[in-house]
Amino acid sequence: MNPLKVSRLPVVVAAAGAAVLLFSAPAFAHVTVQPEGEAAKGGYAVIDFKVPNERDNASTTKLEVSFPTDHPLASVMPQPVDGWKVEVTRSKLDKPLEMHGEKITEAVSKVTWTADGKGIQPGYFQKFPLSVGQLPEDTDELVFKAIQTYSNKEVVRWIEVQQEGQEEPENPAPVLELSAATDGHHGGGSGDTASSDESTPDSGTAETAAASADSSDTTARVLGIVGIAVGVAGVAFGVLARRRRPSS
Incomplete structure (x- = not known):
């Protein structure tokens, strides 16, 4: 075998390995939003904004989440997060909402979390929970826009909306998928009825069970x-x- 070819072999193998790693490496993590359980149309849900730290030399010290104006949410309540202070910003609505028979003239437009201490350090992530509602019934998703600020003053804007049929953008906006509406999403008495039916089975059911x-x-x-x-x-x-x- 030609000695020159042999000497080139490790270089070729190394280059091939680097190419495989380059094309198979996962995309960087980004700010996302997911419900705890499900987010049904017309109901209320607890949602978590998951924020990873993508830097090796800085901590995430601030997160700003802007709420959709085309589907405003009247009720937004943050859950306390240790080491962070939260501010809820409300704005006037161009068109009032009607909720539980009352007209709502303003809704939450932004929620801001600011670190009191070190924030989200490199190699970690943080969840920021919110209770939200009433979720709209005329859409399948809610698009939020998030701005992530690091301790070195770097700002990453997660605001790009995914377009159908196209690749995921570099800085995609968090999207909350909504599930189909359920009969009991308004907290009616269906649960009491079911409980009553289970506690007092009819005679036909009892006879069938005995025969079985x-x-x-x-x-x-x-x-x-x-x-x-x-x-x-x-x-x-x-x-x-x-x-x-x-x-x-």
Whole structure:
């Protein structure tokens, strides 16, 4: 083999390995939003904004989340997060909302979290929970826009909206997927009715259950008797076989 080709082999292998790592490396993590459980249309939900730290030499010290103006949310309540202070900004609505028979003239337009201490350090992430509602019924998703600020004053804007049929943008905006509306999303009395039905079953259901239990018991007894008979027959067959075996 040509010595020159042999000397080039490690270089080629290394280059190929680097190319594989380059094209197979996962995309950088970004700010996302997910419900705890589900976010049903027309109902209320607890949602978490998940914020990773993508820098090695700085901490995340601030997060600003702007709420959609085309589907405003009247009720937004943050859950306290240790080491962070939170501010909820409300704005006047161009068109009032109607909720529980009352007109709502303003809604939350932005929520801002600011670190009291070190913030989100390199290699860590933080969740910021919110209770929100009433979720709209005329859309399948809510698009939020988030701004992440680092301790070195760097600002990353997660505001690019995903376009259908196109690749994910470099800095995608957090998107909350909404599930189908449920009958009980307004907190009606359906749960009480179900509880009442379960605690007082009708006589037909009780009779059916009793009949099923009797049938299962009878089947078990028959199978037990058949098993015993098969066992006795097997023993008898073995004894007869030994008696018929010629002596040596």
